[in-house]
Amino acid sequence: MDKTEMTEIMKEISGTDVRKCMKCGKCSGRCPAYKDMDIKPHQFVTMLEKGKVEELLNCSAIWNCFSCMACVERCPRGVAPAQVIEAVRTTFTRAQNNNGLAAEDIPPIVDELIPQQLLVSAYRKYNK
């Protein structure tokens, strides 16, 4: 899969129009996990817009996002950064085959960081 295709898929999964973002940063202003995010919520939106999929897939922020949806709630333009993060996460897990993440597949770097937010996301992901 090439980069453009990947970008399009992520955009589709996210269900949000990244072009609506007016770069105000309110999402990052509200983010409770901000300190642990190597890519900040507002950057997710811009980076997806610019098609920087590799950086997105290799970040640890997708595992540190609480999925609390505060960014979605606060966005004045109706963009949903949490859904973009979710889209990146889903793309990552899908690439691990069969829509699931086996314990042994978890990269060591993520291992110690894996907190309950994954439960939240996993719950939403697999109970649709």
Added chain:
Amino acid sequence: MQEIKEFVPNIVAFCCNWCSYAGADLAGSGRLSYPANVKIIRVPCSCRVNPMFILKAFQRGADGVILCGCHPGDCHYVTGNYYTRRRMAMLFDFLNYMGIEKERTRVEWVSAAEGARFSQVMNDFVKKITELGENRRITDLRVKEK
């Protein structure tokens, strides 16, 4: 036997007085040519164009009808071209259903400053209609010359 002539479509263009007709005038003063088979009827606003006029044109043997108005939001009569847009969307669907291809009908927004665009739109439209060939779907048999 009839002489085989090159097909020259007959096209009726409705232009609103404030934008498109002025745009056509500008095309003229800029000597920006478009085919002679486009003939313009001046109407105060594109919303003056009754679907009946378009049906009549096809009935009398027009091969294409194009309707030009001010750009959305710029209508001299505030909301006229919005009515046009809705009415024509319905009419063109209906005509398509009746067998008059969608390409034969068109709504275009041409402002008074867009002489070049007017000529370009007309050239493009005539080209499309020439490709489509003669329109004979709803020609009124009563007026059809033998």
Added chain:
Amino acid sequence: MQRIGVFICWCGSNIAATVDVKRVAEAIKAEPGVVYSADYQYMCSENGQQLLKNAIKEHNLTGVVIGSCSPRMHEATFRRAAAEAGLNPYMLEVANIREQCSWIHKDMDEATEKALILIRTAIAKVRLNTPLQEGESPVTKRALVIGGGIAGIQAALDIAEAGFEVDIVEKNATIGGRMAQLDKTFPTLDCSACILTPKMVDCAQSDKIDILSYSEVEEVKGFVGNFKVKIRKKARYVDEKKCTGCKVCMEKCPSKKGLNEFNMNLNNRTAIYIPFAQAIPNVAVIDPEQCIKLKTGKCGICQKFCGAGAINYEMKDEFVDREYGAIVVATGFRPINIDAFNEYGYSDNADVITSLELERLMNAAGPTNGVLLRPSDKTHPKVITFIQCVGSRDVSGCGKPYCSKVCCMYTAKHAMLIREKYPDTEVHVFYIDVRTPGKNYDEFYRRAVEQYGVDYIKGMVGKVYNENGKLMVQGSNLIDNEQVIIPSDLVVLATAIEPEPSVRKIATLLTASIDTNNFMNESHPKLRPVESPTAGVYLAGMCQGPKDIPETVSQASACAAKVIGLLVKDKLKTNPCVAHCNEMMCNGCSQCANVCAYGAITYVDKEFRIGGGKTEVRRVASVNPAVCQGCGACTVTCPSGAMDLSGFSSKQIMSEVEAICKR
């Protein structure tokens, strides 16, 4: 049968070089109805017009077709000439054989053929032309200004200056509007009251201006030049003519717990009050919701102490009927309600305030006499954080999708004034974009940063929460890519503005259109920015869109110029190419009235004979020719075909279509 004359213009070589004018003139003679045909070098010249006039008289022409340049160029010229020869000018049509024929085609045969078709089309139309008369309607030489803010005041003063009488209808007890509440104005930092109140006084002193304060427009009938307006003068329980504005009543009134709207509810006022010291008219008003006498019947202290005997508890709303030639809408704005933005904690923290509240806190005539004290504990705030775009550029549903335009500038003003007055104060501003187009505006904003050291942070605030008496402002700094938390003493929200809600009612009364944000629509966004689509109604100030004071004043003066231009006329000429209704066919369905952007169509009950000596009453459409602009939207909407447009009738256009399609 019409007797039609056709005149083909050479336009020097402009037409004659590509169109065989002689051939056209010859061929057109064979057309049915054509009794005369000629060609001439320059039809628009003196001689050309003479040729036209002579031919009309000699050949007794009833219709004329001129094959020449665009009708947008010379239709008026030829129609005037025809009228001089005694022919109804609307019996003349122009076939455009220059711009739409000779100039764009090179082949002579092709161009000549097209010219013939265009002229035949015009002949087909002229055959169905009917003589039309321009109507006339009288003009009432008096203007109404709705709203007594700076826009209304400026418009009224300018109209009065030209010698016309003006009424200002203001729903509050005083004129002055929002500008009276402001402390200083950007970018010059002059005191708002100092530049506004002299204008208010001018209004009061002008013998041409009648101020109807505490009044509202109740009903509007009529049309351009002839509006009939019913105005409700709300009961103020104080006789305007007797009250001297001495304020003894305010000192004595025992009901002191009313919220002072003028000070944005930051302090209290008595039940009988004068909104502010420079109010015009300087007359007290009683708040019936708060007055003990009006609520319980027991009190009457103000009446006892009023030396002028101005208090009258029995006062009722009065109605005034006035006639006007033109109406200026200047209803202004208000800050939006920001309770929905709970992230900023406006409702929970007294020290989170709006910018307009800060204006009052900084104003020498405000609740703190100009000393900046925070509302909760009346202490001087050491760290002040401003948040911009609160509710502006917000499509989430809580706010407004547009930019409120003035917030960037007033925030810079506030920041600068605070740093100037209290240099020990730390000022932060969270912004998304700083928008400062305007003369000396960006320089002003840069001064706040460079000279006054205001800390501008690019990013938005995610939440404001109270921790140990400090307001913690948590936001992102997008430039440094970090989240910041600023412990502040006072948080000021640059609240979005919205049109004063009463504008909806006014627009409905005037049948003027309004957009999805409740701003009044202008007739053309670029070329007719002060006229509403409804003839005779003009727009000034914020009711039409966000704007600052200089723009508001310019628009108000532009309105005044338009109004004066209308009122100097004794009669209004009306365009005869307007819609008319065939009452025999009309079924009274109201479709046409719904699509009319001008409110030109009304319904009347009419009696019709139905044979056998009987009559029936039917509801039929009636078009006001003074209001109709002749767009024709109604003609297409009419399901029974009763509506038609003079000058562009359905039959005429049909015959044009036929003429073009004929091969």
